[in-house]
Amino acid sequence: MIRLYHVAQARSFRVLWFLNEAGLPHEVRQMSFFDKSLRAPEFLALSPAGRIPAVEIDGQVMFESGAILEYLAETRAPxxxxxxxxxxxxxxxxxxxxxxxxxxxxxxxxQQHIVLREDWMRSPTVMRLEVKRLEKCLIAVAEARRGDYILGDFSAADIALGYGFLIGQRFVRPDHPAVAAYWQALSARPAFQAALAADGPAQIYTQDFYEAPADG
Ligand SMILES: N[C@@H](CCC(=O)N[C@@H](CS)C(=O)NCC(=O)O)C(=O)O
Known part of the structure; x- marks a missing residue:
């Protein structure tokens, strides 16, 4: 039995997407950032820093989304x-x-746009810098693809990266054909759509786009 501890829009989406790609039966335990359940002793026993995702895979408890994808690929979906x-x-x-x-x-x-609630807490410089650094990553990935996907044939690497394209578009929308083509290929996958349908109500991002303050 696979049980995923999930928060809508969080990195646990990677695991949810993987489980749908692999057709692995699973249970999704919807968690919340707002009710202190991630700091409860029962959850800390699964994920010691109270982070999402955590999973139970036939009694094996794991946290860290990348490690979970690797483990699931090795043991369940080569x-x-x-x-x-x-x-x-x-x-x-x-x-x-x-x-x-x-x-x-x-x-x-x-953190800059959402977690820090007051303008005086935020740094416009950090916001602009992070947008540039995110954009550079998205373009680098999209240009490195071999065909539709990063290694040619779809793999868990596309899931790990694809989460960045899913959430990244809340902060930056590069006008770049390779980025558009990769997003088209990822978002058309039925398992991606199934994971989105199972994601749950938004808990983090309620705006379509978060604009970095203009320079100067
Ligand atoms: N590198 C970790 C990051 C885990 C992480 O920080 N998850 C966020 C949600 S995307 C979280 O649980 N935040 C709650 C907190 O920081 O208390 C992974 O990929 O699993």
């Missing part, structure tokens, strides 16, 4: 992984974990 010895093993690991390089920019922008 087609979404690139096993040791595969020619694309190193590239698969690089891109899978590059998802969290993008994730850092998303987290910084989310």
């Amino acid at each position: 087609v979404l992984g690139r096993a040791p010895g595969h020619a694309d093993r190193a590239a698969w690991l690089e891109w899978l974990h590059f998802g969290e390089t993008i994730g850092q920019h998303l987290a910084n922008l989310t």
